[in-house]
Amino acid sequence: MNDTVLQYLLVAVVLLPLLGAGGALLPAPPGLKGKNPDQAVLRHGVTITGAVLALTIALAAGFDHGHPAKMQASTDISWIPALGIRIHLGIDGISLPLLVLTALLTFLCALYSYFKMPEGPSPKAFVALLLLLESGTLATFAVLDLMLFFLAFEMVLIPMYFLIARWGGAGRERSALRFILYTLLGSVIMLLGLLLIGLKAGTFDMVALATDSSHAGRHLSHTTQLIAALAIGLGLAIKAPMWPLHSWLPDAHTSAPTVGSVLLAGVLLKMGTYGFVRIVLPITPGAAHTYAPYLAAFAVIGIIYGSLACLALARGGSGGDLKRLIAYSSVGHMGFVLLGIASLTPTGVNGALFANIAHGLITGLLFFLVGALKDRYGTSDLDTLAGHTGAALYGKAPRLGGLLAFAAVASLGLPGLAGFWGEMLAMFGAFKPAAGLHRGAYLTFTAIAAFGTLLTAAYLLVVVRRVNMGERETADAPQPVLADIQTYEFAAWTPLVALTVLAGLWPAVLLGLTDPAVRTLLGGN
Amino acid sequence: MNDVLDVILRLLAVLVAFLVLPLAVGQTEHKVMAHMQGRLGPMYAGGFHGWAQLVADGVKFAQKEDIVPADADRKVFQIAPAVALLPYLLVLIVIPVGPHGFVGQAIDAGLFFVLAVLGVGVLGSLMAGWASANKYSLLGGLRTGAQLMAYELPMVLAAASVAMAAGTLSLPGIVQAYQWWWTPWQIVGAFIFFTAGLAELQRPPFDMPVADSEIIFGAYTEYTGLRFAFFLLAEYAGIVVLCALTTVLFLGGWHGPWSDSIGWLWTLLKTAVLAFVVIWLRVTYPRLREDQLQKFAWTVLIPLSLLQIALTGVVKVVIQ
Amino acid sequence: MSTLAASGSVIQSVDWIAIAPPTITAVVALVVLVADLFLSDRRKPLLGRLTIGGLLLAGLSLLPLTDGDHTTFCLTTSPRDCSYVADHFTLVIQLLVIGGALLTALLSMHTMDELPAGEYWFLLLSAVAGAALLPASRDLATLVVALEVATLPTFALVGIRRGDRLSSEAALKFFLSxxxxxxxxxxxxxxxxxxxxxxxxxxxxxxxxGVDPQLTTLAKAGAALTLVGFAFKLAAAPFHFWVPDTYVGAPLPIAAYLSVVGKAVGFSGLILVTVVAFKPYDAIWGPAAAALAALTMTVGNVAALRERPDAPHSAVRLLAWSSIGQAGYLLVPIAASAYSTTDHIGTTVAYALMYAAVNLGAFAVAALVSRTYKANRLTDYRGLYTTRPLAALSLAFFLLCLAGLPPGIIGLFAKVAVFSSAVDAGLGWLAVLMAVNVVIALVYYLRWTALLFVRPEGESAPATRTPAPLTAAIAVAAALAVALSGAPQLVLRFAAASLL
Amino acid sequence: MDYFHGYSVVGLVAVVGVLFVAVAFGAGRLLRPVVPTPEKLLTYECGVDPVGEGWAHTQIRYYVYSFLYVVFAVDSIFLFPWATVFAAKGYGGATLVEMFVFLGFLAVGLLYAWKKGVLEWT
Amino acid sequence: MHLAYPAVLAALLFSIGLYGVLARRNAILVLMSVELMLNAVNLNLVAFDVWLRDKLHSGQALTLFVIVIAAAEIGIGLAIVLLVYRNRGTADVDKLTDLAERTGGPGREDQAEEAEKKAEAAA
Structure with a gap:
């Protein structure tokens, strides 16, 4: 495929959901009314997200895999000449996988909701918000202008806020407000950093900035870089989230509807780490070098903290919520991603990007599963679920239990599944960090992170034991009959499972894409 | 040295005119009114037709006890008569009597000055009305104020018409530029100016501020003795000033048959005739009601004066 | 007016096309006043339409002026010095003023049963005429007269609700200060x-x-004092104290008018005086303007933050404080003009255009809400989305624009433009302070926005029918805001080039 | 110099006038009797004891007139500078028309007051 | 005549006016103080005009406008004071506190409510 077609494909990928969101608010056309308006609009959501997924797959197919470091499908139109802001879109090996992941997860969510609409007001707004969210996320990964990046970054917040606040569970309004205030504060600080870069360098174009700065940082002084990178990093770190800025995440996840959780964990968190790779590393390399050890330190603290929190939640009698637990596990996993980035080596960054994708797949699956459990039991509280002995899912709904075990094992990083490669590469990178970084410190970080993997394994196994095993029937507490996995659930989950296995067995398919791009970004070392 | 003497002489002349002419008008009023009403008027004081009547009045006023009501605003109450009187003295000095500098003191913007200073006089009445702490006085004072406001405007506009015709604001300059046909040209303006002036002086038929049947004696109710006399003096000085101004602005001042050297006589004569008209009007017309007075000013005089200005402007541009 | 002052013997020819916008407005004002006398009560609504028609006509009269600079009332002795200049700056501000007035007129159509229509429209048009004259005036006499013509009618407009204690109190406070x-x-x-x-x-x-050294102090003092009146109109701190009380007491459309056109009057006068007249003294007014900007935005935003949502009139009061904060941003490029060789006033103008559309929109929704809830508390907006979804969405969009958050893209980029003008001029500290203020402002704008979508507690008042002009006002403002968000270049292009 | 001379003479006249009044009052003080009694100092209300305060609040009707006056009188100050020059060379008709426009404003103001019933009392 | 006399006089007048604006509590007196300030400006302008021998007489022209402005201000000002007086029986600017922000406890709140109701009733 030639580049013009790719170019239109990319624009269509970003715009289609946006148009679809507008379309969702309109009454359905005569032929597509369906049984009732609710069903029609949900079907509209599935159609649009499916089309977007198809487009992204076409995009991936048309992508020149020989030169993943090169910006492809780029569109560059002047938008606000007064401020030098351009509509610049393009993808390379780093953004393409994220684009596909986003399209996939959103499609699956739309599909899932078609059968299992979360409780709340009309599905019309739900679908529109979902599509808006998709558009924002896709745009975040596709734009190459700092201001547009910020716009896309922000555009995601509002639909997510409403998804949590209107279709969420208990305490949703508080959590949603907390979510939006935290991330907004972060993004405003990030905006200041972006502005600083743009004003000092005279352009907002990421490609130009990345190229310029790799030529010995022609434009940006070290001080500017330090300030800008701090501001941008702060905004991204809140989003990622990095310990100690993570506190909005567990609440948001706990209150969010299943679909919201999936997208939040699977896609939104990636925007933060993507920003680190796309902006901080190439545009402010000097500052990245200065801050890398601190970032690494926070990352490993996050790993340990997340795991310990999960352990505490998994313990019997602690009143831990499964969704909350997975949310904390995300903090740990994202810690690995950040550690990989902080190593500043191609290995580490590749690992980080890989872990990104893997986490998106696995945690998305986990949230789906927990959502299914919650639907069946009416609660996701671990103690209530497990009772004294355990929920005995294996016995009552063997396939559901099996899948849960699979996801947990994948999450703890079993070799052969997706979770393994990312974390391993990240630790490899940290083990041998880029020149100029303190080796000793990084060795310590690596050691702690490795300890973190053990803790991760521990809490996930505890969870599996408490949920899956146990006596089937107890005399004093007759348990409800559980439906096993439904067809639509299969449809929604199978792709995730398949991809987890695929990425675990054949990591090169991903690493081949990211590695050249990463090397280019890191300035060819 | 000569200059100083010159100034002093002029001052003295003005002062004398200020003290004598109003008395003359007053005495004339006594007699004219009496004869018009078929009676004699003052006959005893001074012997010949009671010529010293006003002097006798003056002596009486000077001897009377000066009472300031206990509730009154003392300071303001006492100053008010002076405020009412002095502006007329100031105006008198700039009115040209004859050609070639026969004037107390010529001032560039004489017309402006005259109109401005005349407006101050009413403050005296307002102060008196307010300071008396008397309901009737207050009403009278307010009426005076309202009347001034209603009639100042047509007066100013009529004066503006003359200034347009002459192309100057200097009073001698206006007289200098006078042609005989100005009188028919500006006749409406003259009527307005004179009428408005009467109203400002609170002369009948515009004397509601002192309407005895409604509000005793308006702003002057509480006054006695010398201070009361000052108010009276102000009224008659006002008549002199008004008539002199009308003469100067509309009737050509010193212009008349024969030599310029008797110009001052023409001015005095015209003024005297106008003063007679003022007295005549008092005898002839009944008092207007307060609202009629206001309505007359706003709906008749002001539109008329605007028309007069338009007429003046058009004629002036056409004859060029 | 300089016909009087010019001692030349020839009558100056007047460029009627150049002076058309303020002149048409003034003539229409007069026509409305006279028409009011001869219309029966039943036909008074005609006056509102007449006003809107007149404003549209005035707006159209801007079109022939776009080709370049028109000057008129110039000195015969030195033709460089003119009293009336219709350059691009003038045109943009006149557009802002007339457009703002149009929206205000739409806003006020439905309140006319309670207010004296003839007087209201006449005063509004007179004020607009003054405001339209102001950016064009290039001598201090015309400037002062225009300022007064723009201001005096607004005193009466603020107090036009005759029996209302608050209205008259607001008018008195506004007037005296x-x-x-x-x-x-x-x-x-x-x-x-x-x-x-x-x-x-x-x-x-x-x-x-070249001022005589003995007189430089006088000149400097004069320059400083001259700025006070305009700073007052702009509601720059410390001349801002009248704003909240006045906005609360005034009829809502008038508060909207003051917040937009009143401010336009203030900053355009300020620009003319500083950037044109006192350019040689930029070392003096530059820091002053910067300090004023810093103080104004901080005071406005902090006070807005402290506004209690359940206090009476808290919505209008919040808008008032926020408008003070916004005035601070408007001042930033003016201050920046003192520090750099190019002037940045285009940025102020661009920001003001954005602010005008958005703020009028916010006031329009507030007017809508105040039909149901007289006290107009912030808490009255709880759950507006359930009763009036479109109004709530518009208000949310306006507030986001004011806050400068996507999807209020135009608000964001206008702020970016202001921000970059400060950075360009080397006023880094001001830029940082502005950033802090933007963050503070985010909190209260978002709190309000969030309130719109919260589910209402208990029974909410039934939605009454919305008058068509009010709907039109909201729709126009929303359309403008959306259009500008899609193509911010429409206004931001002013920021790129010098307007004067 | 003439300018100041003229007004200094006017000032002198004012001083003379004040002196005259002062002397007259001074003389009057010497000539007249002073025998105040409470009855004499009472506010005069047609022979009966006064009711209420003298500074009573009265009808505000006159206020509108003063309003009208201020507006018109101030407008008319523009008339005088114009009046002296409008017929000079080079002005002529256009200047006249300008002033008619100005007078038109005054007329509209008057018309407004009239139609609004300001001039009617009942 | 030396420029100093009118200039000093104007400065004094202006200061008195300014003091009046700041210190007086009666709205009418504040208004009068403002007029005093404006007249000080007029005096300044005329004096400077003469002193500069300005051929255009800009100062005097501006004076005319200032006079008009002052008149218009006094007109509107008196109307507003009258309105305030009618509505609440006082022209004391310190007593105009209905609009002020209330920061006190719940007691104050009730007063505000009451004032609110009154205002609504009046409207």
């Missing part, structure tokens, strides 16, 4: 005149460097 500020400005003008011997802005700029 404004009049005192005007007097101070005039004193400054007299000083400047004494030092330079001229009132024409360009001539002043020309004469200032």
């Amino acid at each position: 404004s009049v005192a500020a005007t007097a101070v400005t005039l004193l400054g003008v007299s000083f400047v005149y004494a030092a330079t011997g001229t009132l024409h802005l360009t001539a002043i700029a020309h004469a200032l460097p």
Whole structure:
């Protein structure tokens, strides 16, 4: 495929959901009314997200895999000449996988909701918000202008806020407000950093900035870089989230509807780490070098903290919520991603990007599963679920239990599944960090992170034991009959499972894409 | 040295005119009114037709006890008569009597000055009305104020018409530029100016501020003795000033048959005739009601004066 | 007016096309006043339509002026010094003023059963005429007269609800403080005149460097004092105290008008005086303007943050404080103009255009809400989305624009433009302070926005029918805001080039 | 110099006038009797004891007139500078028309007051 | 005549006016003080005009406008004071506190409510 077609494909990928969101608010056309308006609009959501997924797959197919470091499908139109802001879109090996992941997860969510609409007001707004969210996320990964990046970054917040606040569970309004205030504060600080870069360098174009700065940082002084990178990093770190800025995440996840959780964990968190790779590393390399050890330190603290929190939640009698637990596990996993980035080596960054994708797949699956459990039991509280002995899912709904075990094992990083490669590469990178970084410190970080993997394994196994095993029937507490996995659930989950296995067995398919791009970004070392 | 003497002489002349002419008008009023009403008027004081009547009045006023009501605003109450009187003295000095500098003191913007200073006089009445702490006085004072406001405007506009015709604001300059046909040209303006002036002086038929049947004696109710006399003096000085101004602005001042050297006589004569008209009007017309007075000013005089200005402007541009 | 002043023997020819916008407005004002006398009560609504028609006509009269600079009322002795200049700056501000007035007129159509229509429209049009004259005036006399013509009718408009305690109190406060500020400005003008011997802005700029050393202090004092009146109109701190009370007491459309057109009057006068006339003294007014900007935005935003949502009139009061905060942003590029060789006033203008559309929209929704809830508390907006989804969405969009958050893209980029003007001029500290203020402002704008979508507690008042003009006002403002968000270049292009 | 001379003479006249009044009052003080009694100092209300305060609040009707006056009188100050020059060379008709426009404003103001019933009392 | 006399006089007048604006509590007196300030400006302008021998007489022209402005201000000002007086029986600017922000406890709140109701009733 030639580049013009790719170019239109990319624009269509970003715009289609946006148009679809507008379309969702309109009454359905005569032929597509369906049984009732609710069903029609949900079907509209599935159609649009499916089309977007198809487009992204076409995009991936048309992508020149020989030169993943090169910006492809780029569109560059002047938008606000007064401020030098351009509509610049393009993808390379780093953004393409994220684009596909986003399209996939959103499609699956739309599909899932078609059968299992979360409780709340009309599905019309739900679908529109979902599509808006998709558009924002896709745009975040596709734009190459700092201001547009910020716009896309922000555009995601509002639909997510409403998804949590209107279709969420208990305490949703508080959590949603907390979510939006935290991330907004972060993004405003990030905006200041972006502005600083743009004003000092005279352009907002990421490609130009990345190229310029790799030529010995022609434009940006070290001080500017330090300030800008701090501001941008702060905004991204809140989003990622990095310990100690993570506190909005567990609440948001706990209150969010299943679909919201999936997208939040699977896609939104990636925007933060993507920003680190796309902006901080190439545009402010000097500052990245200065801050890398601190970032690494926070990352490993996050790993340990997340795991310990999960352990505490998994313990019997602690009143831990499964969704909350997975949310904390995300903090740990994202810690690995950040550690990989902080190593500043191609290995580490590749690992980080890989872990990104893997986490998106696995945690998305986990949230789906927990959502299914919650639907069946009416609660996701671990103690209530497990009772004294355990929920005995294996016995009552063997396939559901099996899948849960699979996801947990994948999450703890079993070799052969997706979770393994990312974390391993990240630790490899940290083990041998880029020149100029303190080796000793990084060795310590690596050691702690490795300890973190053990803790991760521990809490996930505890969870599996408490949920899956146990006596089937107890005399004093007759348990409800559980439906096993439904067809639509299969449809929604199978792709995730398949991809987890695929990425675990054949990591090169991903690493081949990211590695050249990463090397280019890191300035060819 | 000569200059100083010159100034002093002029001052003295003005002062004398200020003290004598109003008395003359007053005495004339006594007699004219009496004869018009078929009676004699003052006959005893001074012997010949009671010529010293006003002097006798003056002596009486000077001897009377000066009472300031206990509730009154003392300071303001006492100053008010002076405020009412002095502006007329100031105006008198700039009115040209004859050609070639026969004037107390010529001032560039004489017309402006005259109109401005005349407006101050009413403050005296307002102060008196307010300071008396008397309901009737207050009403009278307010009426005076309202009347001034209603009639100042047509007066100013009529004066503006003359200034347009002459192309100057200097009073001698206006007289200098006078042609005989100005009188028919500006006749409406003259009527307005004179009428408005009467109203400002609170002369009948515009004397509601002192309407005895409604509000005793308006702003002057509480006054006695010398201070009361000052108010009276102000009224008659006002008549002199008004008539002199009308003469100067509309009737050509010193212009008349024969030599310029008797110009001052023409001015005095015209003024005297106008003063007679003022007295005549008092005898002839009944008092207007307060609202009629206001309505007359706003709906008749002001539109008329605007028309007069338009007429003046058009004629002036056409004859060029 | 300089026909009087010009001692030349020839009558100046007047460029009627150049002076058309303010002139048409004034003539229509007069027509409305006279028409009011001869219309029966039943047909009074005609006056509103007449006003809107007149404003549209005035707006159209801007079109022939776009080709370039028109000047008129110039000195015969030095044709460089003109009293009326219709350049791009003038045009943009006139567009802002007339457009703002149009929206205000739409806003006020439905309130006419309670207010005296003839007087209301006449006063509004007179004020607009003054406001439209102001950006074009290039001598201090015309400037002062225009300022007063723009201001005096608004006193009456603020107090036009005759029986209302709040309305008259607001009018008195507004009046007394404004009049005192005007007097101070005039004193400054007299000083400047004494030092330079001229009132024409360009001539002043020309004469200032050569002022007699004995008189420089006088000239500087004059320059400083002259700014006071305009700073007052702009509601820059410390001349801002009248704003909240006045906005609350005034009829809502008038508060909207003051917040937009009143501010336009203030900053355009400020620009003319500083950037044109006192350019040689930029070392003096530059820091002053920067300090004023810093103080204004901080005071406005902090006070808005402290506004209690359940206090009576808290919505209007919040808008009032926020408008003070926004005035601070408007001042930033003016201050920046003192520090750099190019002027940044285009940025102020661009920001003001954005602010005008959005703020009027916010006031329009507030007017809608106040039909149901007289007290107009912030808490009355709880769950607006369930009763009036479109109004709530529009208000949310307006507030996001004011806050400068996507999807209010135009708000964001206008702020970016202001921000970059400060950075360009080397006013880094001001830029940082502005950033902090933007963050503070986010909190209260978002709190309000969030409130719109919260589920209402208990019974909400039933939605009454919305008057068509009000709907139109909201729709126009929303359409403008959306259009600008899609193509911010429409206004931001002013920021790129010099307008004067 | 003439300018100041003229007004200094006017000032002198004012001083003379004040002196005259002062002397007259001074003389009057010497000539007249002073025998105040409470009855004499009472406010005069047609012979009966006064009711209420003298500074009573009265009808505000006159206020509108003063309003009208201020507006018109101030407008008319523009008339005088114009009046002296409009017929000079080079002005002529256009200047006249300008002033008619100005007078038109005054007329509209008057018309407004009239139609609004300001001039009617009942 | 030396410029100092009118200038000093004007400065004094202006200061008195300013003091009046700041210190007086009666709205009418504040208004009068403002007029005093404006007249000080007029005096300044005329004096400077003469002193500069300005051929255009900008100062005097501006004076005319200031006079008009002052008149318009006094007109509107008196109307507003009258309105305030009618609505609440006082022209004391310190007593106009209905609009002020209330920061006190719940007691104050009730007063505000009451004032609110009154205002609504009046409207």
